[in-house]
Amino acid sequence: MSGIRAKKKRETRSAIIEAAIRLFGEKGFEGTSVEDLAREAGVGKGTIYGYFQNKNEIFLAFCEEELEITYGALHEEIDPEARLLDRLVALFMRQFRFVTENREFGRILIREMAFPPETTSGKSRELDASFLEAVAKILLKAQGRGDLKIGLDTFLAPVHFYALYLVALSGWYNGYVENYMEVEMSLRGLFRQALEGMMPPGGEITVLGESA
Amino acid sequence: MSGIRAKKKRETRSAIIEAAIRLFGEKGFEGTSVEDLAREAGVGKGTIYGYFQNKNEIFLAFCEEELEITYGALHEEIDPEARLLDRLVALFMRQFRFVTENREFGRILIREMAFPPETTSGKSRELDASFLEAVAKILLKAQGRGDLKIGLDTFLAPVHFYALYLVALSGWYNGYVENYMEVEMSLRGLFRQALEGMMPPGGEITVLGESA
DNA sequence: CAAAAAACTCGACCGCGGTCGAAATTAACT
DNA sequence: AGTTAATTTCGACCGCGGTCGAGTTTTTTG
Incomplete structure (x- = not known):
């Protein structure tokens, strides 16, 4: 007992x-x-x-200790009056800065979270789930305001931005971008592209490509 | 001599x-x-x-041997008459299948390519550069046809799709999606979102969010 | 050609992450 | 209490990736 x-x-x-x-x-x-x-x-x-099952799990526990404090209130600290694009950029840049504060730290964290080995427990999933929620909150608010289309997939959309964040991180670790300003610029460019879409004005996605 | x-x-x-x-x-x-x-x-x-600098580099060389054959003619094998969305999905699904054919193989490859340690040489960069080129070719062709907007950033756009592919891979390794059909569905959803954008009809991105 | 310089090969060696079973500690039972 | 069962602790041990410097082979030099 x-x-x-x-x-x-x-x-x-x-x-x-x-x-x-x-x-x-x-x-x-x-x-x-x-x-x-x-x-x-x-x-x-x-x-x-x-x-712990292995050394990486200790690392994840260590991260959790540092991250979960941040996550909860994260979206609230982003100026709610700013434009959607700016809010998203701010949110992700914050995350980016935190993660890459220590280069090695960030690489291991993102590797474990994005592409975990089978042996890793579900801890990593919880971590990005809570982050995705923060993104979702911002998007929902924007949708309520009419800044986003109605039919938007509420699961896919946050994932979409997360993807762009991932690729920005990848660019960082591949040396394509070397400072936070450059990161922010590419992130903003990508986000803008995601919001605006890539179709020509009046274009329809269901149109068949013809002209060969 | x-x-x-x-x-x-x-x-x-x-x-x-x-x-x-x-x-x-x-x-x-x-x-x-x-x-x-x-x-x-x-x-x-x-x-x-x-x-080789380390074991991972041997792995990358091994991958190159298998990949570079594939890459060059990759985009040509995708039905050029298909709709843009289908072509992109086909291209990336092909890559996805190849990479995840062996689960462990794919994880290590993507880890090394997306988030390489400092010690890794530029090999990984060459690999995804050639892949991005294949994507760019498809996009350019579509643009020529008028299926994509004119001002599209020719560098950011392929990266954008690559990002969505990355996140799909991440979903795979996190167990969110478990078979190729599910992967293809989410990939298609994300790609569609990227093409169509997330703005409401007639929305303008430069509009300030107001209503608090 | 000889001899010095440079490039390359190799396996003993190191420190690490991770395992395992013997020893120690705690819980349960009479 | 004493005895047994269950859990937990621990460090010697293993195999691995990677290093190092002594030894070998090739190239350059005079």
Whole structure:
């Protein structure tokens, strides 16, 4: 019955995460060995694997600790009077800055979140779900205002912007864009394209291409 | 002067790639150790690192071998009479199928290409550049036909579709979509959204949102 | 051709992430 | 209490990716 066990487990778990916050912050993810973490947390190396499946999961837990604070109130801090495009750019740039604050950190995070291996638990999914919600809120508000079309798919639309954000990140890690100003410009360009569409004025998507 | 050296280098290099094709195909990327590769290629382990910076680069070389054949003629094989949307979907689904044919293969490839570590050479960039070109060709043709607006940014537009493809892949690896039919549906939905835009009929993007 | 310089090869070696079973701790039962 | 069962801890151990420098082979030089 006694909760001694459960309590200790909780304590150990957070001790590991505390250690991760300290050491990842100091020496980075790859610069910190699991043994380092174990020593810092005051447990044996093997013990860590009773709490996390692998090193990446510790990293995700570490991220959660930092991210979930941010996510909830995220969309509220974006000036609600601004134009939709600006709000979206602001939201995503904020996220972008946070994620790339530490280059290595961001790369690992996005890799794990976007293309997780089978072994990773659903943690990553929860993370971007909550972010997508923030986007959805902005879009819904804009829709209420008449700034977005009515039939808009409420699931696909946030995903759409998320996709553009992803590709901007990819550009960052591929060296195509090198500073936040450039990132913001391409993000804005892409978002604008998404909002405006690519069809010619009066064009109809169901029209068959003919002229060969 | 004598090309003995250069020749041998070329031979060794391709011996390694041959070994990679054989072993990665048999036992997968993670199931194949660098020592395995070395043995199969008939060289010492250290030698491999004279030809590739790390194991992932061998993988990229392996991919190139398989991909570049595909890329060049890729867009030509897509029915040029089909509607733009269908052509794009066909092109990207083809790529999608190829990449995810082996799940692990695809994950590593896309991780390395989209979010490469600093140590990776520019190989990954060349790969998606050639793919983006294939997309651009399709778009240009459509533009010539009047199916796309004139002012379309010729760089951003292909990137836009690539982004949607990326997010579809991400959905695949996160388990949101589980078979090719679902992938194709979401891809089509996203592409359609990109083409049509999200604005209400007659809406103007420069309009300020007001109504608070 | 000889000898020095440069380029290349190799496997012992290192540190890491992750495993495993013996030891220790806690819970349950009489 | 004592005894047994269940859980948890731990570090020696394994295989891996990657490094290093001694040794080999090719190229350049005089």
